[in-house]
Amino acid sequence: MSSRDWRLRRQDILKAVEGIHQRTATLTLEEFESNDTIVKAVLFDFIVIGEASRNIPMAIQARYPHSPWRLMNDMRNIAAHEYFRVNLTLAWRTIHNNLPPLIAPLQQLLAAELVEP
Template sequence: MSSRRWQLRVEDILQAISAIQQRTNGLTFAAFQRNDMLVESVLYKFIVIGEASANIPEGIQSRHPEVPWRLMSDMRNIIAHEYFRVNLTIVWGTLQNNLPLLIEPLQRLLASEADNEL
């Protein structure tokens, strides 16, 4: 059993996405790749996203299949355990193309599940 409510975990994901977007806004891939501190910061936020997603209850996950729960936790596992396989081109593509698409579904999830709890 998780020590935190799942809603807080979803908020952690949204906050991590926001932090990644703020830190990489306006950068090119080349500038991102050259900045080790930024790369490490972004990778840490991906770990947060993956860990939080892995701790969302199965019932919530199954009601919201539009959110790629497994992919988020799989990316975390690669970054944390198989760090030598991290491909910054994939990380960049994910933060540019996939993370923005998660925001609305996660916000809807929080709103719809809050309604279900009433």
């Protein structure tokens, strides 16, 4: 069991998504791929997203089945353990197609869970 409250973990996910957006918003795929510092920062944020998501209690995850909990953790596992398999084009697509839709549900999740014990 993690010593960090799941609500803070949810905030960690949102902060990491925002960090990725800030680092990549003005870049093209080619600029992203050629900037090792940005790539490493983004991959670290993907690791944070995955680690935080897997520490959201299963009961909370079950109440929000449309959030891609497993996929967030899977991306973390590849970035952390199989870094040599990271596909930057896929990471780029994830940044633009999959991260933005996470924001509203994560914000709603906390608001909804604040009223419950």
